[in-house]
Amino acid sequence: MFKKLLYSLILFLVLKSVYSQNVQVKNMPNYDRQWWHPGFTLGFNTSDFVVKLGGDLNQADSLYQVTSQSSSGLNLGIVLNLKLHDNFDLRFIPTLTFSARELDYTFAKNGVVDHIVSKNVQSTFADFPLDIKFKSVRINNYRIYVLGGAKYAIDFVSQSKVKDLNKQIVKLQQNDFGWELGVGIDIYFEYFKFSPELKVFHGMRNLLVKENTAYSNYLDGLFSKIFYISFCFE
Numbered sequence: 001m002f003k004k005l006l007y008s009l010i011l012f013l014v015l016k017s018v019y020s021q022n023v024q025v026k027n028m029p030n031y032d033r034q035w036w037h038p039g040f041t042l043g044f045n046t047s048d049f050v051v052k053l054g055g056d057l058n059q060a061d062s063l064y065q066v067t068s069q070s071s072s073g074l075n076l077g078i079v080l081n082l083k084l085h086d087n088f089d090l091r092f093i094p095t096l097t098f099s100a101r102e103l104d105y106t107f108a109k110n111g112v113v114d115h116i117v118s119k120n121v122q123s124t125f126a127d128f129p130l131d132i133k134f135k136s137v138r139i140n141n142y143r144i145y146v147l148g149g150a151k152y153a154i155d156f157v158s159q160s161k162v163k164d165l166n167k168q169i170v171k172l173q174q175n176d177f178g179w180e181l182g183v184g185i186d187i188y189f190e191y192f193k194f195s196p197e198l199k200v201f202h203g204m205r206n207l208l209v210k211e212n213t214a215y216s217n218y219l220d221g222l223f224s225k226i227f228y229i230s231f232c233f234e
Contacts, residue, residue: 027141027188032086039079039193039234045226046070047099047123050202052221063218064108069118073099077127079232089133091147097125099226103170105215119170119215125153129180129201143186151201152177153224170216171209176224178203184232195232201225 031037049068077095084090105117131149158174182199203224210216 025140027190028193031188031193032083032138035083037079037081037083037193037234039081039232041075041077041079041093041095041197041230041232043075043197043228043230045073045075045097045099045228047073047101048225049101049103050221050223050225051103051219052206052223054218054220062107062109062114063214064106066106066219067104069102069104071100071102073097075127075228075230079234081133081234084132087135087137089135091129091131091133091149093127093129093131095125095127095129097123097127097153097226099123099125103215103222117215121170121172122157123172124156125176126156128152131180131182135186138186138188141188144184145186145195146181146183147199148179148181150177151180168213168215170222171211172207172222173205173209176203176205176207178205178224182228193232193234195234197228197230197232199228199230201228 048070051066051068053066075095075097077093080092082090082092100123101121103119103121105119107114107117129149129151131147133145133147135143135145137143153176155172155174155176159169159171178201180199180201182197184195184197187194187196201224206221206223208216208219208222
């Protein structure tokens, strides 16, 4: 899904660049002279795990494999953009992100799949990304850009400290951090700037809380992998 969105955005950027050669009137010609801009962003995300299996999984009595299934969610944030240079901005976008991820545990007997147990992991993150945005030269009412930086996140619904062993839940650490990369296009309208954007976040912290259960014993780590498609208004 993400690849299709990326290809669509690239095609859109190319077509817009060709078309924009014939556009003469510039909207908000003084917009980029201002040293900072506020705004807001909303969009969708697809959340997943990078699963690192334990070396002793093959010695497990019944657990055969563990896989991750991605799920979709929503995100809403505030844009604070500081101009560093004609082609560079510093962006801080505190965001509330609603996401869900699923882990499928396949159990087998004598090499034959017996049953599959799915564990759904819900998260509500307060994200604090800090990115550097590199912008192309403005061509009439368009700019292409790439961005990259670091993000720290807090999961408000983390169950890392829950002690109800009967629920056999998959517990994740409350705090996460990692790097993110993105690409997008700035489109200047008469009264605001609109920016569709694609971004990927890869967590660097092992989120797994180890417990003596079949759902954590044979895992070495769980790392966040989240794709975003966002629409920024400034």
